[in-house]
Amino acid sequence: MGMMLPPGWIGGSYRQLCHSKSATPPFRVLFFGTDRFAVQTLQALRQQQLSPHGAVSQLEVCSPPMRHLVPKVRAYSAQEGLILHDQWPPPIKTGTFDLGIVASFGKMIPRPLIQSFPLGILNVHASLLPRWRGASPIAHALMHGDTETGISIMEIEPHHFDVGVVLAQQKCGIGPNETRQTLTDKLSVMGANLMIQVIQNLSWYRGQKQPQSTKGVTYAPHIDKTFFEIRWEDKTAQEIFNQYRALHDMSKLWSYWAESGHIVRFSSIIHPDIIRDLNCEQVCPEALPGRTIHIKCYRTKDHFVCIKAKKGWVAFQEFYYDKRKVMKAVDFFNGFISKHENQRGLYFTRMTPT
Structure with missing residues (x-):
């Protein structure tokens, strides 16, 4: 043989x-x-x-x-x-x-x-x-x-x-x-x-065996808590979706709610294809990154809390405000957006307000 x-x-x-x-x-x-x-x-x-x-x-x-x-x-x-x-x-x-x-x-x-x-x-x-x-x-x-x-x-x-x-x-x-x-x-x-x-x-x-090329070298440092913060002004909606699928099983992505300075953590991201169909740009065409709006889909009766990214919009199904228990999107809307939506813009932000 x-x-x-x-x-x-x-x-x-x-x-x-x-x-x-x-x-x-x-x-x-x-x-x-x-x-x-x-x-x-x-x-x-x-x-x-x-x-x-x-x-x-x-x-x-x-x-x-x-x-x-x-x-x-x-x-x-x-x-x-x-x-x-x-x-x-x-x-x-x-x-x-x-x-x-x-x-x-x-x-x-x-x-x-x-x-x-x-x-x-x-x-x-x-x-x-x-x-x-x-x-x-x-x-x-x-x-x-x-x-x-x-x-x-x-x-x-x-x-x-x-x-x-x-x-x-x-x-x-x-x-x-x-x-x-x-x-x-x-x-x-x-x-x-x-x-x-x-x-x-x-x-x-x-x-x-072959030595590694000196071209195309990139580094993958240890994931620490800084990787979980969403930088709305730096990332597109697709990049935030990528951030979520890379990290969500380790911990929740988070951002600051500008009005209070409290941390809000996010869970269960909505697929970008669904958010694109909501036409958020028509609802709020001049929105800056972090701007938060509420959209109700009358066909499905679903409520979406949509957040502006550098390009495009992102939405999640679940929100954890400060130390409170999980809230669905409609609960977050009722508690933090509905009373003020017509008076002023409501934002998530990178930095704690001073």
């Missing part, structure tokens, strides 16, 4: 494929990860370990405990009876493991730890590097309206995030209504499968 070559093989040689006996599976693997995205790769590695001819002979996990929650990787590891390394960095002796594998870990891995793995450390990164280097590539791809992303399998280098050489990439389309949750689920499966493909044929992929 002839040798089965890796998918996508174009030429090459047996020496390229098996240039080092030490790079031939099965491998002793230490996995680094924390969240839902990482679990999919850990599950795939576990399946390899349990398979009679799998690419993994030994599997342990480094996932330091968190103060307020149990990382999903720790929960899965406990369920499977995998050895967990709590200390960071873990005191690993050189040669204890052949290979390290990282997926959504979030910590800079120091040089001595990298050097303790004879075959180095590989990372499953959820973008087509060098686009979206950093902690939150999926959210940033969605916020910027990307129509394509993917998975990169790369080598970890000390002192820098996501700059190592790339062993393999696979593209993934982004649908116009895709959310962070659905895209994360797709990419986690794709990343797990691609990582297994790489470690099964590690010598060959190492022979094909």
Whole structure:
């Protein structure tokens, strides 16, 4: 029976494929990860370990405990009876493991730890590097309206995030209504499968690795509370919709109600196509960003609280004013707009009024 070559093989040689006996599976693997995205790769590695001819002979996990929650990787590891390394960095002796594998870990891995793995450390990164280097590539791809992303399998280098050489990439389309949750689920499966493909044929992929381009580099920093504020004067309606689908499962978008200075949080965005059909520009043609109007659709009896963006209008189904419970659009209209709508313009604003 002839040798089965890796998918996508174009030429090459047996020496390229098996240039080092030490790079031939099965491998002793230490996995680094924390969240839902990482679990999919850990599950795939576990399946390899349990398979009679799998690419993994030994599997342990480094996932330091968190103060307020149990990382999903720790929960899965406990369920499977995998050895967990709590200390960071873990005191690993050189040669204890052949290979390290990282997926959504979030910590800079120091040089001595990298050097303790004879075959180095590989990372499953959820973008087509060098686009979206950093902690939150999926959210940033969605916020910027990307129509394509993917998975990169790369080598970890000390002192820098996501700059190592790339062993393999696979593209993934982004649908116009895709959310962070659905895209994360797709990419986690794709990343797990691609990582297994790489470690099964590690010598060959190492022979094909390429440095990242210096062109097209973008960064995806950690998502903090500033990303959830809506900047009406800076963003179009489509960009706010993209912001919502990128972030809404983590927390609510918010803005200040100018009359009181209280924060209002938003939930359940209305699709831009529906708002375009309401003809808000005809109701308030001179509106500035943040201007808020009420429109009732007499055909459906629905109430819409529409807010002007840099271009176009945005609407949500639910509002959380200050510390109050959730209000539907009609309740927010009755409580904060109806009495004043004809006397003065009512606005959401970026800055707290002084």
